Amino acid sequence: MKIYTKTGDAGETGLFDGTRVSKADPRVDAYGSVDELGAWIGVILAAKPGAELEALLVQIQRDLFALGAVLADPAHKIAKRVDKAALGPDNVTRLERAIDAFEAELPPLRRFILAGGSTPGAMLHLARTVCRRAERGIVSLGADHIDPVALTYINRLSDLLFVMARLVNHRSGISETEW
DSSP, rough: SOOSSSEEEEEEOOOOOOOOTTTTTHHHHHHHHHHHHHHHHHHHHHHHOHHHHHHHHHHHHHHHHHHHHHOOOOOSSSSTTOOGOOOOOHHHHHHHHHHHHHHTSSOOSSSOBSSSSSHHHHHHHHHHHHHHHHHHHTTOOOGGOOOOOHHHHHHHHHHHHHHHHHHHHHTTTTOOOOO
16 A cells, blocks of 8 residues: 555545545644644653653553544544544543552642753643644534543543653652743
């Protein structure tokens, strides 16, 4: 199979149900931001934030592929036949457990902090902002077109990325810069 198909040369792309839409379609923009987030997580992995976080980040990359599939499938045709293309409440619970465990290691947050710190910490802060953009893109599709679990997942993920940034910096001995 060739990487190029020439079907997108006129500015359109295909969704899983076969529908052709503009590459500027809000749905394409939403799953494009999810894809970008997955790529940023790959950059964070390359920065070696620590084995514990790396294992979780790889799972998050898999979840983001599933989320992208859900967003590219408005007719819900693929999710029913491909288990790995589905997000469920257990995925959200996994994020919440990680947040709780990591926060237990951190000093309480009393003020806003500036993004930065160590290289992986700064990258996690950047990934958080991309995650928030992806969330806004998903919300822009309208309540009738959003899987509620997917929306909860992406919201919780941005919280986790923030906590992970703080954790990496804390473990590196880098203090937070308050606003």
